[in-house]
Amino acid sequence: MKPVNFDYYAPSSVDEALDTLAELGYDGKVLAGGQSLIAAMNFRMARPSALVDLNNVPELSYIKPTADGGLAIGTMTRVHAVEHSPEVAKRFPLLVEVAKYIAHPQIRRRGTFGGAIAHADPAGQLPSISMVMNMQALIRGKGKERWVDAPDLIIGPFMTVIEPDEMLAELVIKPHPPRTGAKYVQVSRQSGGYAQSAVASVVTLDEKDVCKDVHMVLMSVAEVPILSEKAREILIGSKPTKEAIEAVAEAATTSEIDPASDLHASADYRRSITRVLIVRSLTEAFERAKRGG
Amino acid sequence: MTGKYFGKPVKRLEDKFLLTGNAKFIDDIQLPGMLHAAFLRSDYAHAKIIKIDYSEALKRPGVVAVYTAEDFGDFWKPGPLQVPPPTAIPGSKFNARTLVPIAKDKIRFSGEPLAVVIAESRYIAEDAFDDIIVDVEPLPAVVDLEKAWEDTSVLVHDDLGTNLAALVTQESGSYEEAKKQADVVVSKRMLIEHVAAAAMENRGFVVNWDERNQELTVWAGTQSPLTIRGSISRALGLAESQVHVITPYIGGGFGPKVMSSQADDVLLPWISKQLKRPIKWIEDRRENFLATTSERDQVHHCEIALKKDGTILGFKDVFYHNTGAYDSYGMTVPLNTQTHTVSNYRVPNFYTQIRMVFTNQMVVTPVRGAGRSEGIHAMERMIDFAAHELGMDPVELRLKNLLKPEEFPLKTGIIGQDFVEGVLDSGDYLGNMKMCLDMVEYDKFRKEIQPKARKEGKRLGIGVVAFTEGTAVGPYEGVKLTVSTNGKVTLATGYSSQGQGHFTVFAQIVADALNVKVEDVKVITGDTLHFAWGAGTFASRGATLVGTATHLASQKVRAKIFATASKALGVPEDQVDLCEGSVCVIGKPESSIPLGTLASMANPMRGVVEPGVEPGLEATAYYGPPHGATGSGACAVILDIDPDTCKPTIERFVLVHDCGTVINPLLLEGQLQGGVSMGIGNAFYEKMVYDENGQMVTASFMDYLMPLASDMPKKIEMGHLHTPSPLNPLGIKGVGEAGALPPPPAFAQAFEDAFYDKKLELLESNLSPSVIFSYLKKAEGE
């Protein structure tokens, strides 16, 4: 289990990295934390001909408050840094909650926030979370940059709109409105393992406890993470009663997901636990919203 | 029996090297001019080889040589039958088709070696795989055991005309007669699923042919250095004295490392002789999953016949056993199944049939549990199903039928892996069970805890099982014990060590016998230059066989010490005393001789010795038991199951065990805890899966789930009974595999108990939440 050889580039600035990516075109691949990529390379399932290593670009690693009270997170910020950032804990405790489920501590030390999202593993937590939080992704290429909403970033399993000469540079999270609550729940076989199903909800209540807004993502139950439309249809404008939440669980699991059977869980089991997880996630998210988020 | 060290929780002598990175493992061997081997392995499970073209690979810089089966000429042949079948079972059939070192003409399992690349580095060797063109004609794969038994349309070995590897029927009493007397007969079909040993260190092999000395040196991560020395010498036409096998520190064994005559130990010595260069091969995790051996994977068709009051009259078990593509390891595993199926209970009539099947899968050899797991699982589950049928508490049914201490020794009428009729030597199976029930507070659980939990809507279930572990089988092991002139003692054995603590437990026995400090006893394991006799590390036999041989050798050396000291001190032997590290005259401690000095005296350089006197404070001893010693135990588990996700939390885990006399209670706990973690893995997490094409779909730790720290119960509550074995002077029984045995049936029972109202009957051994969910759905009629 030794990787194939490749050309190696270790730019020390973003501009240098973008020049290299532009030069390499389809031959180049970004190396961020490498915690998925290098494992795949050791199996020789991934055989990139050139790697552009971003680990020597300090300017890509940061957690910065934005003017509107949100956060901007540099693509090379380690998951561990996000997990332990007081800024993140204060503004987006959901991210801290999720981070603890991502693999094991040693992987989180090295694995990066942006790398995990750009990897677009349908069973990975961060791509789903980027969608439910509606993060804005800054994609940069040589002499060009564009912003893409996270739900539009991921177009298939392990597929994003990022072109070979581009890279994901930053993720921006807008502040939550008042009375917003969020909750991530998952079922996996073991700690640090892939989720067999996971649900994250971000909900906002008005002053009369009526649901103003809801985003709910369903993970590992279809080819790509699913942003639930049913949750919005059913909940927005009404009180999130037990019955309403159960109606969302029923509707979402019958019409929005398409779970597959694999080694560790049947499709039926996935559907069943997803239903449970939707109820758990929404119930707690609304509770948190009531308490002020 | 206790001494200064024997019976005490002595800390391990080997730890300080292991903890600091100073223990030499196989991949730590580095020789000048060493080349690296990698095996190109088949992606197909079953195929005809048309052509393998490696001409391009030879052009790659750094590639030194490439070989396929054709290149080995007459040297290529199927390997030896490492374990022959017992001849004593009348009417048994065994078709020997032994492992070939590298596929020729036909591929029989996915992962089978097709070519071996020798290169300057492992990286380059793997690169060369891309250059090799393998042209094959794929064949349908034989995967399903029961189907393969009947269906001869696809054959793993064409010349056999069948996929039957073995058919063995054994019976004590008459099951059919018993059935006629029975009030209740219950029949079930059960799966016991395929698992990996997954030692943390993979296998490895380093070989160096010394042309000048005409000697081959081999370093191997093997459980059986003498078997490997024998097979290599025979294959190369060398005398055993020309082949020196060294086992370095080994990162866990658990069974598969006992298998020899594989591609590495057959082909690499030959290649090293050809190239006159040392060669290293380190198995990677993917190879370990695909091509090292694995185990379990049986399908049982069981029937139990009982009286209304729960008395067991008879048991019948016809089981299919997957041997994989070859059967070099004989029938060890299914014979263990046969001997363990009824070993806990009074079963006057027992019929058991092995249907061993060739499949297009990796070879099956023992993995911790080694057939015992399957037999115990089958029996324990059938008792549960019978209890459901009889409306009895499963514990009550067990108590009624467990063997009593006065019934030992008990001849079972079933011939086992050691080729002799099974004899349960001693034990207190009822005592184990009663202690276990007390510890888990069974009555309180049934009367108070569970009813209360059920009222609260909780799914709390209990499982209680009994088990035996046949250990310490023959033929024999031996040691050589030497007191050195520096006063320290060296013990050499042919046994190899994979972390069991042999360096400490054997030293404890010696230290007490010779009254030296335990740290002054150095144990050398598995180095054929130091000791060249023995069978290998398997069947929990180290402490008993090597331990007893150590005891015997210690007594011999002790006698030599007394004889030599008597002369040197000028007093009769009964006036000589062993002080720590020296000999002295009783009552006159000032008149003493250090052991090292005495060792010099025992090797006179001039003068005359008396007839019959052998030099040195040294002795060799061997021990071979007439049959194995049987350990036993009982286990209780309480599970709290989340009804929404079917995920269990282990609330309690109680294990009572009896392995006779204990040499080191600290290490005993370690063995049991480690075994339990593997058993819990088997019950919940670990499952090797082949698809219908014979492709293993669990060839990584991402898919093959190993139990982690947070998966284990917080505390394994342990109780110990000590019924010494009458078979050996120290009263020892083995313990290596015990912990792995009870979890799967205990967990199944606990799941069924938690969902008592759903009347589940769990008919497989790996009970993932998704599997439990599917049983629940079925019970609800969905």
Add this chain to the structure above:
Amino acid sequence: MSKLFPVTVTVNGKVYERQVEPRLLLSDFLRHDLGLLGTHVGCEHGICGACTILFDGEAVRSCLIFAVQANGHEINTVESLGTPENLHPLQQSFTDKHALQCGFCTPGFLMTLVPFLEENPKPTEDEIREAIDGNICRCTGYEKIVEAVQDAAEKMTQKK
């Protein structure tokens, strides 16, 4: 042989300069290029944790980092802890509590736990189990490893 890259790396306080292929895994580099054999390789896909080392003080998998990426960084391996004659307190607790059997996974556990105990001098049992969930041990069943960590934590805090 593709292009070689210079690597200057400090391992256990000592500076090494080597030329490496970019694909060379840090685990192989430490073991075979530098001869630091205490770091073990168990799976090469980042699950078993046997190869865990400290990279700038943080516990990471050395099988999921290329040696070339260690250029300019500081690495610590198990060889940086105690010696057979003078064990690190955590190593002492491991032997006292019988927290190792074959010992192959042990260096990875130790390198995971050393920084963990620095950050969490008084960990709860759950925290310990979470911390070592990224390390597989096939021999011990983990119970005695947890005990060893508790023991070491106690002794190391007393010392301070």
